[in-house]
Structure formats: structure tokens, C-alpha cells
Amino acid sequence: MGANTFYYLFDPFLLPILLCPRAYIAQGMAILTIFKIATAGMFFRKYMRVMGASDIASKITALAYAFSGWMAWFLWFNHMTEIMICFPIMLWGVERVIREKKPWLLMFSLFLMGVTNYFFLIGMGLAA
Numbered sequence: 001m002g003a004n005t006f007y008y009l010f011d012p013f014l015l016p017i018l019l020c021p022r023a024y025i026a027q028g029m030a031i032l033t034i035f036k037i038a039t040a041g042m043f044f045r046k047y048m049r050v051m052g053a054s055d056i057a058s059k060i061t062a063l064a065y066a067f068s069g070w071m072a073w074f075l076w077f078n079h080m081t082e083i084m085i086c087f088p089i090m091l092w093g094v095e096r097v098i099r100e101k102k103p104w105l106l107m108f109s110l111f112l113m114g115v116t117n118y119f120f121l122i123g124m125g126l127a128a
Contacts, residue, residue, distance in 0.1 A: 010115045010116070011079070011082065011115070011116050011117075012115070013032060013035075013082060013085075013116065014032075016028065016032065017032060029078060033075060033081065036081045036082070036084070036085060037066050037067070037071060037084075038066070039085050040065065040066050040071070040081075040084040040085045040088070041065060041066030042062070043085060043088040043089055043092075044061065044062045044065040044066065044088040045058045045059060045061075046088070046092070047088040047091055047092045048061050048062065050092055050095060065084075065088075070084065079117060082116040082117050083116075083117055083120045086109055086112050086113040086117075086124070087124065089105065089108070089109040089112065090106065090109040090113065092105060092109075093105035093106030093107070093109045094106055110125055113125070
């Protein structure tokens with residue numbers, strides 16, 4: 001058991017790694033990190049489209065978000081990159097609460113944040 005295993009206890013993004021043979025864990029983590037970066041960019045692009053940004057502006061901001069300094073800095077700490085996926089969903093959920101009075105997406109994003117990385121749940125929950 002490593003020191004950071006408590007972060008991965010209920011992490012749904014780690015489930016594919018459990019299928020990898022022990023010799024390919026490093027390659028699996030690299031592929032998983034690429035998947036996390038792409039997923040974070042995809043959700044941020046969707047959020048920008050909901051906010052009314054043009055297609056090209058949403059693509060550029062999604063790329064800037066996915067390859068931001070936070071993601072580059074925390075590539076070493078794999079358990080910190082899940083919040084990059086949850087944050088656009090949380091912002092989108094806040095917008096749905098404000099515009100449509102539907103709290104389900106915000107509640108789902110807070111649940112996903114709590115399951116994947118409970119360390120940031122309080123800070124992101126207060127920010128939302």
C-alpha cells in the first residue's frame with residue numbers, strides 16, 4: 001500500500017488500471033492521464049458552449065484549460081487531476097441551478113468530487 005492509496009479508494013477513473021497486469025501499470029497510468037486531460041477539456045468545452053461561447057472560442061479555452069499550469073504541475077500527483085474533470089461539471093451545475101432551478105447536475109458533480117477526491121470537496125463546494 002502506498003501513501004496516496006486513500007485517494008483512490010472510490011475513484012472511478014482508476015478502475016481500468018485494475019485490469020492492467022502489474023508490469024504495465026506505468027503505461028496504464030500514462031494512458032489514464034491522457035484520458036483525464038482529454039475529458040477535462042471536453043467538459044470545459046461543453047461548459048463554454050452552455051455559457052454561449054462560439055465554437056472556436058470554446059475549443060481554444062478548452063485547450064487552455066486542459067493544458068493549464070495546474071494540470072502540468074499535478075501530473076505527478078495523479079489523484080489531484082480528477083478535480084479538473086469535476087470543476088466544469090460543477091460550474092455547469094451552478095448555471096443550471098441559477099437558470100433553470102434544477103440542482104441535479106450540481107449535486108452529481110459534488111458527489112463525483114466527494115468520491116474521487118474528498119480533499120477538494122469542501123473548497124470546491126464552498127466555491128460553487
